[in-house]
Amino acid sequence: MVVASRMLFRFSIVWFVAVVSCFSQDSSQTYEVYVSKNLIGTLIEAKIISKDVNSSKKILYHAFKEIERIDSLLAWQIPTSEISKINSYAGKSPVKISYETYSILERSLTYSESSNGIFDVTIGPLTQLWGFNGDEEPTTVPDKKAIDSCLKLVGYKDLILNSNDTSAFLRRAGMSIDLGGIGKGYAIDRASDVLKRNGLTSFLFNAGGDVLVSGYKAEDQNWTVGIKDPRKEDKLLGSVELTDKSIATSGDYERYFEVDGKRYHHIIDPFTGYPASNSVSVSVIAESAERADALATTVFITQGITGWQGTSDEEFLIVTNDLKNIFSPGFKKKYHFKSIK
Amino acid sequence: MKRRDFLRNGLLIAGAVSIPGLAKPFLSKNLVTGTSLTIITDDVDKAASLGQTFFSKMNIKSRLKYEDYDLIGDHIGDLVFVKNGVLFDFKNSDKSDALLLKEIATKLHLPTNFRNPKLVKFIAVGDAENSDKTIKIFSNNSLVKEIKLKKELVSFSVEGVKGTSEFQISQNGIKAISAPCGHKTCLKLGTASIVGDSLVCIPNKLRAVVYGNGGGFPDAISF
Known part of the structure; x- marks a missing residue:
């Protein structure tokens, strides 16, 4: 009796699997x-x-x-972004930012330190001067004086991050961050x-x-x-x-x-x-x-x-x-x- | 006129940016080699699910790619199944494959006119050597044209959000020859010819991407 019940149970399982296989998608195809x-x-x-x-x-x-x-x-191009806010308050006051933005800026400074400033997210004034991210195709080399002025506004050491309130501050007016x-x-x-x-x-x-x-x-x-x-x-x-x-x-x-x-x-x-x-x-x-x-x-x-x-x-x-x-x-x-x- | 010819002509007329002598309807079997199922539908999820069920019952040995795209304008919804490079006339067949395809057509209410439908594609990944390259052109993330590379040089224009961009297609690939935006970056990209390569005009929200269904192409290109 027990053996018969077990066989019936096994048969039911096999039947159920067979029926399900017929009606469901074949999951082996990727x-x-x-x-x-x-x-x-x-x-x-x-x-x-x-x-x-x-x-x-x-x-x-x-x-x-x-x-x-x-x-x-x-994106610095989006006026409401946290990076835009930091840029617009450059030289004025720190801006409280999300932990996520804070973290990426913190890592950016690490890349800057380890590359001795070759990688620098405060390059914004120069990238904007050259205009490769603008609406029009740049066709001329910027004036040397303009480049020198912008160079003075680049320097990752003047991006101040405060972990206590997750804020960021660009020390000098005119500085800007470009995370491109x-x-x-x-x-x-x-x-x-x-x-x-x-x-x-x-x-x-x-x-x-x-x-x-x-x-x-x-x-x-x-x-x-x-x-x-x-x-x-x-x-x-x-x-x-x-x-x-x-x-x-x-x-x-x-x-x-x-x-x-x-x-x-x-x-x-x-x-x-x-x-x-x-x-x-x-x-x-x-x-x-x-x-x-x-x-x-x-x-x-x-x-x-x-x-x-x-x-x-x-x-x-x-x-x-x-x-x-x-x-x-x-x-x-x-x-x-x-x-x- | 045969129904399929009528369908093709109808699509040529209805295509968002159709160009006489150049544009191919999205359901044209000429755009694919090997095995593929192409559906124009307004119910993309159902089409994807039915397509999966269909292929689960087929004995397809190779990998399958799935893609879907938005189409702009009025299109006749229908489905086309190409098996080993041959168009399968499922409507006049009683084979089990044909019955499954008829069931898909019925469940998706095909053929029907649709406004701004989706193009759903299942494509078996084939041999790179035998795979034709096609160019897909997107305007604002909608597919507006799909063209096989041609031996002769052909120019055509596509409308983007900022105006008209002109492209030139040849056996070698596709290149942009004019753009309405200020940047003109796409003009400097030269000819896109490698599968996975693309010409992108960000301001005009246009892109042309080189596709191939062969197994030997890179999965992506770093540039």
């Missing part, structure tokens, strides 16, 4: 869900590996919202957190060339990221294979103008006030997109090696002015760099 949007002044692309398209899209919607929220806090060097990277780091908190583990974000990857594209298959050739628009220098890493590239070939055959681009050296001219492109692989972003800018300005402050997991590729590739020791091997001719 999908690469792709969504792209123009947000925060750049193109943001996301790819998620998932068995459920609709739930992935819903989670991704919140990740994109997070990116917009961060932009509303950090890490903003995009930070935004996709936070978007990545949203996906992870909701159980997604394999995905990729690309925010205007800053790429963050998590997990794998497929079983035992890393994500592949191409690195653009800075002088051949239709070519890649090569590709790397990544998992749980970010890569950012700083280059002189996207936002620039030329005068008398000389190229002037958007990455400004905070010591000279002019576009950095030691390299044409620098790509950095790091643990987070924010760090990759900050290190790519730093290495670009210093031509790398002397300004390199990366950890052992962080690697770089520099394309020098004479178009030679300089790799940090682990770049090729760790990330399976494949050259593309």
Whole structure:
């Protein structure tokens, strides 16, 4: 009797599973869900590996919202952002800010300290003078006197942070913060957190060339990221294979103008006030997109090696002015760099 | 006139920025090789769910990509299934695949005219060598054009929020040749030809992205 009951029970289970299988979706098929949007002044692309398209899209919607929220806090171009408030009170009084904005400014100062001021978020007066972030295309080199005046307003040591009340103060009137060097990277780091908190583990974000990857594209298959050739628009220098890493590239070939055959681009050296001219492109692989972003800018300005402050997991590729590739020791091997001719 | 030709012509007329001789309707099988399911619908969630159910019953060995895009203007909602590069005439077939597709069409009330619908695509990732590159052009995050790269040089214009931008397409890729904004950054980007590469005009809220469904392309490009 007991045996018969057990058999009946087992048969019921098998029958139930069979019926459910017939009526439910086959969960073994995975999908690469792709969504792209123009947000925060750049193109943001996301790819998620998932068995459920609709739930992935819903989670991704919140990740994109997070990116917009961060932009509303950090963009100096948005008059209501906390960074705009700090800038407008420069030389007047400290501004109480959210812990999040405080934290990113605190990390910015750490990047400044470790790069001896090469990375400096108080570069705002110079970036605005050169006008690469403005509405019109810059076509002329600013006057030397104007550059010298702006240079006097750049200096991370005059960004005063107070942890007691999470306030920020720019000591001199006219100073301004521009988080363009890490903003995009930070935004996709936070978007990545949203996906992870909701159980997604394999995905990729690309925010205007800053790429963050998590997990794998497929079983035992890393994500592949191409690195653009800075002088051949239709070519890649090569590709790397990544998992749980970010890569950012700083280059002189996207936002620039030329005068008398000389190229002037958007990455400004905070010591000279002019576009950095030691390299044409620098790509950095790091643990987070924010760090990759900050290190790519730093290495670009210093031509790398002397300004390199990366950890052992962080690697770089520099394309020098004479178009030679300089790799940090682990770049090729760790990330399976494949050259593309 | 065959119904599908009628559908294609209708889409050409209804397309937001259709250009005679250049534009292809979003449901054109010419835009895809390999295997794909394309649906124009007003119920994107249901279409995604039904598409997943459909593919769960198919014996697709390769990875599947899913994408959806907003479309601007009036479009005829319908679905197109291309299997191994061949358009599957499901409406005149009694095969099990055809029955499933008919069921999807019924549940999504297709064909129907829709205003500002969504384009839903499931695409099997194929071999890079055999994959055609297409260019998708977006205005203000809505898909306004999808074009296969062409041997001959063709110019066309697309309306953005600030005015008209002009593009030129060739076998090599796509490049911007005029832009109404002050910055003109997109003009300096040259030709976008690598899969994953894009031309972006932030002020005019336009972007052109190079797509390919082959498995050998990079997943993203750092620049």
